[in-house]
Amino acid sequence: MTKYVPPKIWKWETRTGGKFENINRPISGSISEVELPSGIHPIQLYSLATPNGIKVTVLLEELLELGFEGAEYDAFQIKISDGEQFGSGFVDLNPNSKIPALLDRSTETPTRVFESGAILLYLAEKFNAFIPEDLVSRAECFSWLMWQMGSAPYLGGGFGHFYFYAPERLEYPINRYAMEVKRQLDVLDKNLADRPFLCGEEYNIADMANYAWYGGLVLHNIYQAAEFLEVSSYNNVVRWAREIEQRPAVQRGRRVNRTWGPEDRRLKERHNADDFD
Numbered sequence: 001m002t003k004y005v006p007p008k009i010w011k012w013e014t015r016t017g018g019k020f021e022n023i024n025r026p027i028s029g030s031i032s033e034v035e036l037p038s039g040i041h042p043i044q045l046y047s048l049a050t051p052n053g054i055k056v057t058v059l060l061e062e063l064l065e066l067g068f069e070g071a072e073y074d075a076f077q078i079k080i081s082d083g084e085q086f087g088s089g090f091v092d093l094n095p096n097s098k099i100p101a102l103l104d105r106s107t108e109t110p111t112r113v114f115e116s117g118a119i120l121l122y123l124a125e126k127f128n129a130f131i132p133e134d135l136v137s138r139a140e141c142f143s144w145l146m147w148q149m150g151s152a153p154y155l156g157g158g159f160g161h162f163y164f165y166a167p168e169r170l171e172y173p174i175n176r177y178a179m180e181v182k183r184q185l186d187v188l189d190k191n192l193a194d195r196p197f198l199c200g201e202e203y204n205i206a207d208m209a210n211y212a213w214y215g216g217l218v219l220h221n222i223y224q225a226a227e228f229l230e231v232s233s234y235n236n237v238v239r240w241a242r243e244i245e246q247r248p249a250v251q252r253g254r255r256v257n258r259t260w261g262p263e264d265r266r267l268k269e270r271h272n273a274d275d276f277d
Contacts (some may be wrong), residue, residue: 017167020090023083028095039074039271044079045241046181047088047100049258051152051212051222052116056100057270058208058253059123059130064273065249068127070106076268077257102267117149120205126222144206147187152213154180162222168226176230181217188214196243207244252276 012026041058046180047053050115063071078084078099085097088091093101094114102119104126106110113122124131132138147216159177162170191198216222218238225231232238244250255267255276267275 005123005177019165020081023080023086025229029084029086030088030091031083032084032088034084034089036087036089036093041072041074041271042106043073043101044105045073045075045100046093047075047257048078048080048091049254049256050080050099051156051216052098053100053214053249053257054254055100055116055209056123057256058121058212058250059120059205061249061253061256062208062247063123063127063129066129068129071123072272073270074230075256077268096120099202102155105145117145117209120145120209122203132199132204132207137199141204141206144198145209148206148209151184155184155213155217159225160223163225163228167215182229185214185217185229185231185237188240189234189236192240197240199220203244207240211241211244211250215244219245232249 009220016024036044038044045056045060047056049057057075060071060073060075078090078101080099084090085094085099090101091097093103093112096114098114100114100116100119102113102122104113104122111122113119121131130142137251153179159174159181162173162177166173188198195201197203198210212235217229218226219241245254256270257264258266258269259268260266269275
C-alpha cells in the first residue's frame, strides 16, 4: 500500500468518497437562494431527527408537557443529504450550515439561535425550566452539557464516520475512535452509578443532550456498532437511557422531522400537538 504523504498546502482537488461527499466542502455560505418556510407559532425550528436535532425537539415537547404555551413551535425538516442547509434562508439563521437552527419571533427583534447546545440553554433560560437554579447545580449541568458538545464529534464525526460512512474501513482511525467512544461511555457509566441522572436527582437539559447521542448508541444501534463497542455492558448508561426514553415528551420529540423507520415513529413536520395523532 502506498504511504500517504500530505502535500505542503492542502487543496480541494479530489472527492473524498463516503455517504456525504456531495455536501462536504471547505468553504461556507449559501449556494442557492431559498427562503425558509414559516409557520404560525413564535418559535420556528429548522431541523432533522438526528441526535443534534432530537435534543431540541425533546426539550420543546418537555416544555409543552409542563404547560408552557409559549413553547409551541413549528418544526420544518431540513434534508441535509440534499444540501438544504446551504440555502440562503437557512444560512441567514446559521452561518455554519448545520441543523438545528431556531428563530424566536416572540422577542422585540426576532432572535436567531444556532448550535444545539446554545438552543437548549436559550430555551431553558427563557422558560426557567430543566435548568438548575442554584449556582453549584447549574455548574454541574453546564459541565455535562459542554462535555457532550465536546465529546460527540469523536462519536459521530470520528467513530461514526470511519466505522460506518467512510468509503473503506481503515484500522487505525477505527481503533482510535472506538477507544475514545468506549472511554466516553465509561465516563457516563461511572457518573451514573450513584445518581439517577447526570447531575443528580433532577432530569435537565444535560440529560437531554447526552441522551440524544449516547441513548441512540446504546438503545438504537446507531452506526450498527452496538456489538462492536459492547454497549450493553455499560449498565448504568442503558438504565438511564431507557428511563429517559419512557417519557412521553421524549417519544414525541424523537419523531419530529423524522421520515425514516417505522411509520408510527415518523413526523416530517410538526405544527401542533394533533400532528402526533
